[in-house]
Amino acid sequence: MSTEKFLPVEFCKGNNGLDKVVLRESRGSSAEATFKPPKAIRGGIPICFPQFASLGSLESHGFARNRFWSIDTDPPAFPTNSSSKAYIDLILRPSEEDLKIWPHSFEFRLRVALTPGGDLMLISRVRNTSTDGKPFSFTFAYHTYFSVSDISEVRVEGLETLDYLDNLQNKERFTEQGDAITFESEVDKIYLSTPTKIAILDHEKKRTFVIRKDGLPDAVVWNPWDKKAKAMADFGDDEYKHMLCVEAAAVEKPITLKPGEEWKGRLELSGVPSSYCSGQ
Ligand code: TA6
Secondary structure (H helix, E strand, O other): OOOOOOOOEEEEEOOOOOEEEEEOOOOOOOOOOOOOOOOOOOOOOOEEOOOOOOOOOOOOOOOHHHOOOEEOOOOOOOOOOOOOOEEEEEEEOOOHHHHHHOOOOEEEEEEEEEOOOOOEEEEEEEEEOOOOOOOEEEEEEEOOEEEOOOHHHEEEEOOOOOEEEEHHHOOEEEEOOOOOEOOOOOEEEEEOOOOOEEEEEEOOOOEEEEEEEEOOOEEEEEEOHHHHHHHOOOOOOOHHHHEEEEEEEEEEEEEEEOOOOEEEEEEEEEEEEHHHHOOO
16 A cells, blocks of 8 residues: 555555556545445446447446556646646446457556646546457447435536437437426436536525536436335435436547547546536
8 A cells, every 4th residue: 555645546455455547636535435346336427338238238237347457657648738646547348248248359548647636537548459341339438426405406517408218208209397306206318419507506505416427428317216216226215316427428429440540538627616617
């Protein structure tokens, strides 16, 4: 374990012995998380790749979120637009087992960075490294869990009047009517062709999360509500009241890469007091 507590990046052992990387901006510290492989943590930002949900033959949300990623010690230059030194580069390549269920050779590079202003930035880069001349297609999402004070007081802005596929109605296509999205029952929707900025207004905490994204046209909004919450073994019965997933995604139109081609998807999250954010 590193004792250099004030470095922006710290490598240490988690409470279950797994290697852990802590990113630190000088004004904050990281919460402890417990995690038990091989299942993804219910929380944070699981990476859904190469399949979103059950849209193909793979396990739900693909295998990337259930794999150990390596630290990428020699990443190619990342266009971060940020002077942050608090970042870590991770890489995932398919194992023999992965190639049996998804026979495509790829490199998935992920940069996770904290900006000096306290924002979180994730940049994913997927490259087709196959030598067989064949393209592959995938769907993707940053399955981001937000902590909110009271889901019935939350509003999501930026998705009004857009078309969406409703997962609760056989993925039928509808058009969102009216104002900002509010919540009073289970929601599982894929909004299509969404703007690059979406806001989650948490009134009780008087805080607004701002999501900025590139290369990710869709946005999934999910809250399991009471019945589904009870059915999930790794989710508290009442936790649905204090969470919301808003996921920058590429779902409706899968991304196709020819050998040698690369795709990039960027997510930036900031959480600022509502009064500060309004009008921006
Ligand atoms: O992103 C929304 C969703 O696909 C929902 O349908 C819901 O099942 C959720 O993800 C969680 O999926 P998981 O496989 O993590 O239980």
